[in-house]
Amino acid sequence: MAERQLHQALTQLKSQSSTLSYADASSLLSKAQKLLLQLNALTPASTTNPTLLGLARETFELGALASIRAEDYKVFTDYFAKLRDFYELPDSVLKPNLDERDKITSLYLLYLLTDKKFNELYHQELESLITRHGGSMETLEKHNFLGYPINLEQGLALGSYNIALKNNPVPCPDKSNVPYDEYAVFSEILTSRLRSTVADNTESAYHFLPLSSTKSLLFLDSEGAVVEFARSRNWIVKDGKITFRSASASANEAGKEAEEKETSQMIIENVLGYARQLETIV
Amino acid sequence: MPGKTPDKEPVENGGYRGGKDIEMNDKDLKPKGKKSVKEGDDEMTVVVPPSKASKQTSPPNDADGDVAMDDLSKAEDGGEVKVDPVVQAINDIKSNFALLDRAVALFDARFSLRALRSISSIRKRLTPDILAQVISETYPASSPTSHIAKQLLLAVGRADVALGRQPGPEMEIDSEPKPASPKNGAKKEQKEVIPEIDVFLGILVQVLLHDSKQFQLGFDFSRFLSARVQSLNRRTLDSLSAKVYFYYSLFSEQIAPLPPSPQSPIVSIRPTLLAALRTAVLRKDIDTQASVIVLLLRSYLLTSHIAQADLLVSHTQFPENAANNQVARFLYYLGRTRAIQLRYTEAHEHLTAATRKAPSSACALGFSQTATKLLLVVELLMGDIPDRAIFRQPNMEAPLHPYFLLVQAVRVGNLEDFETTIAEHADTFRRDGTYSLILRLRQNVIKTGIRMMSLSYSRISLRDICIRLHLGSEESAEYIVAKAIRDGVIEATLDRERGFMKSKEIGDVYATREPGEAFHDRIRACLALHDESVKAMRFPMNQHRLELKNAQEAREREREMAKEIQDGELDEDDLGGEFDGM
Numbered sequence: 001m002a003e004r005q006l007h008q009a010l011t012q013l014k015s016q017s018s019t020l021s022y023a024d025a026s027s028l029l030s031k032a033q034k035l036l037l038q039l040n041a042l043t044p045a046s047t048t049n050p051t052l053l054g055l056a057r058e059t060f061e062l063g064a065l066a067s068i069r070a071e072d073y074k075v076f077t078d079y080f081a082k083l084r085d086f087y088e089l090p091d092s093v094l095k096p097n098l099d100e101r102d103k104i105t106s107l108y109l110l111y112l113l114t115d116k117k118f119n120e121l122y123h124q125e126l127e128s129l130i131t132r133h134g135g136s137m138e139t140l141e142k143h144n145f146l147g148y149p150i151n152l153e154q155g156l157a158l159g160s161y162n163i164a165l166k167n168n169p170v171p172c173p174d175k176s177n178v179p180y181d182e183y184a185v186f187s188e189i190l191t192s193r194l195r196s197t198v199a200d201n202t203e204s205a206y207h208f209l210p211l212s213s214t215k216s217l218l219f220l221d222s223e224g225a226v227v228e229f230a231r232s233r234n235w236i237v238k239d240g241k242i243t244f245r246s247a248s249a250s251a252n253e254a255g256k257e258a259e260e261k262e263t264s265q266m267i268i269e270n271v272l273g274y275a276r277q278l279e280t281i282v
Numbered sequence: 283m284p285g286k287t288p289d290k291e292p293v294e295n296g297g298y299r300g301g302k303d304i305e306m307n308d309k310d311l312k313p314k315g316k317k318s319v320k321e322g323d324d325e326m327t328v329v330v331p332p333s334k335a336s337k338q339t340s341p342p343n344d345a346d347g348d349v350a351m352d353d354l355s356k357a358e359d360g361g362e363v364k365v366d367p368v369v370q371a372i373n374d375i376k377s378n379f380a381l382l383d384r385a386v387a388l389f390d391a392r393f394s395l396r397a398l399r400s401i402s403s404i405r406k407r408l409t410p411d412i413l414a415q416v417i418s419e420t421y422p423a424s425s426p427t428s429h430i431a432k433q434l435l436l437a438v439g440r441a442d443v444a445l446g447r448q449p450g451p452e453m454e455i456d457s458e459p460k461p462a463s464p465k466n467g468a469k470k471e472q473k474e475v476i477p478e479i480d481v482f483l484g485i486l487v488q489v490l491l492h493d494s495k496q497f498q499l500g501f502d503f504s505r506f507l508s509a510r511v512q513s514l515n516r517r518t519l520d521s522l523s524a525k526v527y528f529y530y531s532l533f534s535e536q537i538a539p540l541p542p543s544p545q546s547p548i549v550s551i552r553p554t555l556l557a558a559l560r561t562a563v564l565r566k567d568i569d570t571q572a573s574v575i576v577l578l579l580r581s582y583l584l585t586s587h588i589a590q591a592d593l594l595v596s597h598t599q600f601p602e603n604a605a606n607n608q609v610a611r612f613l614y615y616l617g618r619t620r621a622i623q624l625r626y627t628e629a630h631e632h633l634t635a636a637t638r639k640a641p642s643s644a645c646a647l648g649f650s651q652t653a654t655k656l657l658l659v660v661e662l663l664m665g666d667i668p669d670r671a672i673f674r675q676p677n678m679e680a681p682l683h684p685y686f687l688l689v690q691a692v693r694v695g696n697l698e699d700f701e702t703t704i705a706e707h708a709d710t711f712r713r714d715g716t717y718s719l720i721l722r723l724r725q726n727v728i729k730t731g732i733r734m735m736s737l738s739y740s741r742i743s744l745r746d747i748c749i750r751l752h753l754g755s756e757e758s759a760e761y762i763v764a765k766a767i768r769d770g771v772i773e774a775t776l777d778r779e780r781g782f783m784k785s786k787e788i789g790d791v792y793a794t795r796e797p798g799e800a801f802h803d804r805i806r807a808c809l810a811l812h813d814e815s816v817k818a819m820r821f822p823m824n825q826h827r828l829e830l831k832n833a834q835e836a837r838e839r840e841r842e843m844a845k846e847i848q849d850g851e852l853d854e855d856d857l858g859g860e861f862d863g864m
Contacts, residue, residue, distance in 0.1 A: 120623045121589075127622050128586035130718050158725045159765030160758035201764035205776045213778050217760075263795050270802050277809045 006035040006055055013062045022070035029063045044085050044094070053094045057086040061097075064104050068185055073111060080108045102145040105129070107183070109149035113156070114189045122153065148183065152190070159201075161194050195219060199233055208243045368415075371407040374400065375416050375486065382478040386518045391569075394521045397482060401489060408490050410438045417483060430480050430510070437487050437503040477514050481507070481522045488529035497536040501547065504530035508554060512561065520562075524569040527558055531577040535584065548581045555581070559598070572604035572612070579615040591619050607646075610639035614653050621656065621719055626664045633657040644677070651681050652714065658685050659716045662723055667693050684710050692723060695731030697752050700724070728753075729771045732763060736772040736785045743782045756781070 009032040013025060036042045036059060041052040064079035086094065087101050105125075112122040129146065133139050141147050155161065195218050202209065202217060209217070215226050227237055236243045378397040385393035414435055421431035484507040491500035508530050511523040534547040555574050562570035575598055582591035600612050617632035633656055640650040654672065661668045673679060673686045684707035691700035704711070704720060711717040731751045735742055748759040763783055766772050773786040791797065 120625070123622055123624055124588040124592075127588055127718055131586040154724075157722070158728065159762040160754065161761045162755070162757045198761065198764070201761070201768045203768075205764035205767040205774075206778060207775060209778050263798075266795075267798065270798075270805075274805060274809075277812075281812060 003035075003039060003052070003055075006032055006039070006059075009035070010055065010058060010062070013066075022066060022072070025066040025070075026063075026075075029059065029066065032059045033063075043082075044089055050094055053086065053089070057083065057094065057097070060086070061100050061104060064107070068107055071185055076111065077108075080104065099145075102143065106145040106149050107186075109146070110152070110183065110186045110190070113149060113153055114186060114193060126150070126153075156194075161198055191219060195229075199229075203233075203235075203244050206244055208241050211237070211240050211242065214242055367407060368409075368412055371404060371412050372416055372419075374404055374407075375412075376420075378482060379420070379479050382482055383476065386476055386478055386516075389518065391518065391521055394478065394518060398485075398521060398525060401485065404486070405489055405493065408486065408493070410490065413438050413483075413486060413490055420479065420483070433503070433506055434480075434483055434487055437491065437499060477516060478518055478522060481511060481514075481519060481526060484510075485522065485525050485529065488526070488533075492529060492532060495536075497533050500529070501533040501537055504533050505554075508558070512558065515565075517565070517567070520565075520567040521569045523558075523567075524573040527555060527570065527577060528573055531555065531581065535581075546585065548584060552578065552581060563598075568601040568604055572601050572608040575600055576608055576611045576615065579612070579619075583615060583618060588619060588622050591615070592623065595619065606639055607641065610636050610641075610649070610653075613639065614649070614656070617653075617660070618656060618715075621660050621663070626660055629660045630657070630664060633660060647677055651678060654678060655682065655685055655714050655716060656719075658682070658689065659719045659723070662689065662692050662726060663719065665726060665729075688720065688723070692727050692730060695727055695729075695734045695751075697724075697727050697731065700727045728762060729766055729769075732766045733772050736774050736783070739785065740787075741782050741784050744776075745781070747783065 009028050013028050013032070033042065036052075036056050039052055041049070041056045044053055044056075060079050060083045064076055064083065067073075067075040067079060083101075083104060087096070087105075089096075109122060109125060112118040112125065129140060133143075140150055143150075198218055202214075211223050211226050214220075214230075215223055218226065218229065220226050220229060226242075230237050230242050378400055381393045381397040385391065385397070417431055417434050417438070484503075488500060488504055488507070491497075491503065504526065507526050508523075511519060511526050531548065531551060534551050537547050539546050555578050558570060559574045559578065561567070562574060575594070578594055579591050582588070582594065595616060600609075604612075613632045613636035617629045617636060620626075620629035620632060633653060637650055637653045637657055640646055640653060642650075658668050658672070668689055673682050673689075684703065687703045687707070688700070691697075691703055700723070708717065711720050728751055732747065735747060735750065744756045744759045744763070747753070747763065748756050751759070753759045753762065760776065760778075763772075763774070763776060767774055767776070774783050775786070776783055
């Protein structure tokens with residue numbers, strides 16, 4: 001009974017995945033999960049019927065995809081945590097659906113890349129992926145789904161942002177080199193993360209930059225956008241050039257004086273400290 | 283939990299006394315005379331360990347045990363003309379029983395540790411036959427624990443050996459059951475089996491099975507043994523049970539499917555280990571606690587469950603006074619977890635401590651090599667270049683060679699060398715479990731390369747950087763250099779229009795506060811050293827009293843002197859007068 005209802009909910013979810021609103025989808029999903037709970041298949045146990053396990057996994061996978069499309073990351077990570085248990089089941093118990101598994105895992109990796117604070121989690125996940133794929137990094141790099149986030153991360157770590165972003169869908173509108181639609185969700189966040197990193201780097205590396213090259217450096221569409229971006233970061237735009245140093249240089253002058261003062265104070269403090277110590281010794 | 287101990291012991295005791303054996307023992311005891319009676323007493327005190335009475339009666343027990351051992355070896359010497367290595371091994375094993383007995387009687391874990399330490403020397407001589415003989419001689423045929431002995435024998439593969447066989451001249455006739463013989467009865471009574479001896483023999487069986495690579499058998503046997511250890515609640519078993527779990531987990535690692543696969547048996551024994559950990563923590567059983575935490579960490583890392591390992595570390599507290607070796611292992615696994623999590627500073631700290639704590643003897647060479655390898659990689663990841671001296675140590679040089687090449691490549695910033703080293707030694711790195719960490723080093727190589735270039739050229743075009751470092755395009759070179767500048771790797775600026783990197787003039791270091799800071803650091807170190815040494819000084823007890831006394835005496839003398847002077851003022855005057863007179 002419950003199993004039939006579950007089937008029903010799942011087919012509905014699958015057939016209307018593109019048209020269903022997120023609210024409807026999540027109500028369907030919670031219904032499906034309630035049914036799973038009644039069937040005792042919410043978490044994999046040794047006694048659970050394999051077909052039920054398959055259904056449970058499918059439910060969570062659909063849920064994960066739906067939440068990604070709605071950009072509801074918290075729910076997505078919850079779904080992924082549940083799925084992890086299913087992905088570790090031996091093949092004999094539950095036949096793995098490799099495509100789906102790798103797709104969702106790579107989405108999770110992409111999500112982890114959107115913020116620096118997830119770096120630790122990303123590497124934990126990567127480590128277990130490497131073991132799952134026989135300890136070889138090359139196969140992972142060439143992997144259909146997993147290769148994308150992994151190459152992206154390497155590009156980010158190295159600083160070759162143009163390579164990292166080349167695969168990114170936003171600058172190239174045809175989306176041909178993005179393996180899945182869902183990846184596009186992250187591209188916006190990723191691009192803005194990249195842009196702000198690059199902006200930080202350029203600030204410290206250049207004295208001034210012509211507007212045209214700034215446009216290409218920051219992956220922006222037009223010079224108008226560059227000017228706007230420059231304003232948001234308090235850069236000075238003059239004669240078709242962006243000047244970075246002037247502001248920081250004047251700050252430097254003031255900083256130098258303060259530093260000088262600080263240095264002398266530090267020396268005095270140190271010497272006083274030595275004197276006190278000497279007193280205790282002698 | 284500990285409160286249960288006294289409850290449980292009498293039950294066991296009662297069960298034992300209610301058994302059929304006791305009658306027979308009594309009968310057996312009579313002909314033996316006074317000595318056996320005393321042994322009987324001891325036997326009973328042994329079962330109820332922590333009372334004061336047992337402590338008082340224990341010395342005679344020890345003596346008896348020793349005497350009995352001597353008798354036994356003499357008997358065997360008599361039987362066979364010279365000391366056979368087999369007999370020697372058997373005696374060595376049995377001498378540990380005396381230690382275990384004493385550990386129970388005195389409630390002192392040191393004796394069990396001593397017994398455990400002897401395993402390594404017994405290990406080389408251990409054969410199924412020796413062990414079977416010891417077992418059959420230790421357990422009487424009709425004791426309540428004989429089913430355990432049967433299990434032990436089964437595991438050794440000598441299930442047909444009868445129990446209750448006696449050492450000495452009668453040894454050859456093993457099929458003959460002779461519980462009725464008076465002498466045998468006495469011996470049996472003395473050996474009648476404290477659980478520590480069970481478990482000790484069990485550990486020997488585990489060792490034997492592990493050395494003879496019968497992993498599946500060993501795994502099954504260990505499951506039985508660990509279940510038994512868990513059912514017993516005796517503090518004197520603590521250090522023994524730690525060993526039992528150690529071998530249990532070791533067996534599980536060796537059974538197919540091997541560890542990286544999530545179906546490996548190491549996953550299935552985790553609940554057992556976690557339960558053991560919980561019990562150990564509740565009983566304040568430090569040995570088991572430390573060793574089980576280490577085993578769990580190892581198990582998680584083998585299947586790359588980093589998050590779980592991290593959770594385990596954050597939710598448990600590693601016992602502070604654990605054995606040094608366990609601490610070293612724990613630090614190593616912790617360092618490994620942290621390195622994977624990109625927390626290199628912590629990883630470095632833990633791994634340095636692990637390599638220092640590792641025993642320097644040759645038997646633990648493997649551990650210190652592995653720890654050193656990981657430490658080297660972490661140092662590289664932190665941007666440091668490891669000391670050349672590490673690679674010169676005689677027992678490290680060969681295994682560390684791939685890492686040496688790696689360090690060279692990173693130090694020079696040569697990306698080509700780096701790639702070839704990785705390709706050539708990929709298998710080694712993978713085996714050492716450092717592969718994924720080493721892949722992260724690529725960016726460090728490039729950074730070093732950029733730094734070298736920035737140091738040697740005051741101005742270099744992006745194209746040249748791109749060619750030297752084998753980067754994809756000038757564009758990416760630009761991004762990478764910009765990142766290096768921001769990360770503080772180099773001091774330089776980029777000129778977009780003319781397409782070059784201009785290094786900043788290296789200023790006069792002595793104009794900055796750097797030398798002052800270095801100087802300050804050194805002074806502080808010296809002062810700290812002085813403080814430390816003052817703190818480390820020892821002052822003998824009551825020394826200050828002596829000084830006080832001296833001081834008092836001195837004061838007295840002073841006072842006397844003052845008095846004399848006062849008295850002598852007259853003299854002085856007199857003198858003065860005399861002087862005057864002169």
